[in-house]
Amino acid sequence: METKMDPPPQYGHQGMPQNTYDMNAYTNAGYAASPQQVNVVVQQPTAAQKIYVEPKNYPLPRxxxxxxxxxxxxxxxCLLTACFGPCMLCVAASKMNESVCVVCFTTQPLMVMRTKTRMMYGIQGSICDDCCVTTFCGPCxxxxxxxxxxxxxxxP
Incomplete structure (x- = not known):
């Protein structure tokens, strides 16, 4: 009775069995595996050049x-905002090319929108000012x- 024996495994580095794989078995939906291009880094990256913006080049005069x-x-x-505040915020969002999701899913939509309006039109102020004004004088x-x-x- 003759038995068929598997060939002995081939040994690679340091006596570990070396497996051979059929690349056709590892293709995805018929796409053949293609070799990847290898980029070798020969020089360490340097610090990016800093760009300084002077106030005279970026004024906020308004x-x-x-x-x-x-x-x-x-x-x-005034009347529309007093009676239909959330609806007016949605109108403002559309004027600023924003999604209505800004109004519905942010915790301080008025502050976010006021800050964006201020930045869009170059109006003086800060985020801290926007936070205080919208918190204590929201309708105004x-x-x-x-x-x-x-x-x-x-x-502009």
Whole structure:
């Protein structure tokens, strides 16, 4: 009775069995494996050149079109914001090319939108100012932002 024996494994580095694999068995949906290009690093990367922006090249000279308590400069906007605040935030988001998700899924949508409006139109201020104003004077800040968006159609 003759038995068929498997050939002995081939030994590679340091006596470990060396496996041979059939590349056709490891293709994905019929796509053949292709060799990858190897890039050899011969020099360490250097620090990126720093770019300094001087204030004269990036001025923020503007102020808001109306003051924080200037709600009654645009009475229609004031009434719509008082009665339909969240809807007016969605309108403002669309004017700023933002998704309505900004209004629905952020914790401080008014602060986020006010900061973006300020940056879009180059209005002086800081994020800290925006946070304080929207926290303590939310409806007035929203009216001010809506008034700004209604009267500043084109970007600078």
């Amino acid at each position: 102020s808001w079109k109306s003051g924080l308590c200037g709600c009654f400069d645009d009475i229609g906007n 800040a929203q009216c001010q932002m809506q008034h700004q968006l209604n009267h500043m159609i084109e970007l």
